[in-house]
Amino acid sequence: QLLAKAAIRGDFDEVRRLATSGLVKARDELNRTIIMLTADTDWTPPQTGKCIEYFLNLGAEPQAVELSSGDTAAHVAARRDHLRVLALLPFRAKWQVNESSRTPLMEAAKSGCWRCAKHLLHLLRQAKFVRVSRGGRGGGRDGSRGRVELLKMQDGSGRTAQDLATDSGHFELARIIERERRLVVSINGTGSIKGLSSTEMDMRDHLEQLIESSNWPGLLEVANRVNCDLPDRDGWTPAMRAFKSAACPTAVLQRLADLADVSCSNVWGVSCLHRAASAGAPPSSLAILLDRGAPVNAVDEDNRTPLMLLATTGMTSAEATLAARSLLSGGADWDNSSSCLAQVTPLRLAVEARNHELVALLLPYQHKKFFEESLKMNCCRDSLRCLAAELLGRQRAWQLTAAGRLPAVLIEFVSQHVAGCYGCSVCLNDESDS
Structure with missing residues (x-):
C-alpha cells in the first residue's frame, strides 16, 4: 500500500527506496498487484509513468490476474479511465479477457471511459500492432484479420464492446467504436488507413483547414470527441496537427486534450x-x-522515443532545449533503460545532429542510469533560469521576433540562462500570458 501510494503521487525517490523485485510481484490481501493498485485511481502526475516503468523493469507481471474476477491491471485501468497506466502496459496485456470474457476495451466501453477506449482502438491503427492478432495467430498480409478479430470479440453474454457501450447509454463512444470497426489498415508499402465515410472525410478536412488558417474559435465550435481523432491515410488526426502548431493557444489545446486521444499515433507509431x-x-x-x-x-x-526524435531534428537549439526539458521533467528516458536501444541514446543523436545546446543539456546524464536518478521536479519560480525559460516560451507563443517587441540581446540572454530549468508546471502552465 505504501509503495502504491508513492507511485500514485509520482514520488520516484520513495518508490525506488521501497520497491524490490519481490515486492513488485507480491499481492495484497485482496490479491492485487502493485500495478493494479496504482491503476485503481483516475489520474496520476506524469512522474508516475517512471514509477510504472520501474516496476516493470524490476519484474512486475503486467498480465497477472486477480483470481476471483480474472482482471488484470489493464482491466482496472480501463474501468478507471487511467490512461497513463494503461498506455505503459504491453500490447498483449491490453487484450486479455477476464472471468466475464471481457477485454479492457469492453470494460472501458461499458463504463464510458473514453480515454482508455480510444487508446485501445487507436493502437490498432499502428502497423506494428495490426500484425498481431489474438492468441498470436497472424492475419492476412494487410493485418486486417487481427484488427477485426479483436474489435469483434464478444463477452460471456455475446456482446461486443460496441454493444456494451450502447447498452450502457454511451452512444458517442459506441459511434467511435463502430467507426474503428469500419477502418481498414494496410501495412504493405507505405501503409494506409481507409474506410471513413465521405461525410467523415469532409469533416476531417474541414478541421484541418481551420487549424491551418489558425481559426481557433471555429475549431472549438466544430471539434468534438467523435471527430477530432479522424485519421488521414497515414494516421494523422486533426488533434495531432493542432498540438504540433506553435501558434495554437494553450486554452484551445487544453480543450482538445479533453476531447482527443493524447496517446494517438500514426500508422508508423x-x-x-x-x-x-x-x-x-x-x-x-x-x-x-x-x-x-x-x-x-x-x-x-x-x-525512437520523442526525446530521440527531437535530438535528430533541425530545430534551433533554443527550441530543442526547451522541448527536451519538458520531456525530461515528464520522465523521458535519457539512456533508453526502458527500451531495447541502450546504445542509441538521445545524447548520441544530438551529437550527430550537431545540436550543441541539446548536447550540453544531456551531457550531465551521460554516465547516469535512468532508474538510478531522481526526476527533476523542483524548480524555483524566482530563479533567473526559471524566469528565462518562461520568457523564451512566451516569445514563441506570442510569435515575437528580435525585430518585434523583444530585442535580440534579450533573446540571447534568455537563451543562455534558460539552462537548468526543467520545465516545472508553474513555469510552463502559466495562464497569465494574455
Missing part, C-alpha cells in the same frame, strides 16, 4: 508527443499532453 516535440511546439503544449497521460517514452516503428 509516431505519436502526438513525438510530433509536437520534434515540430517545436511550446513547452506548454507538451505539458498538456503529458498531464493527460501521453506516454513520454513511447517508441515508433524505428524504436
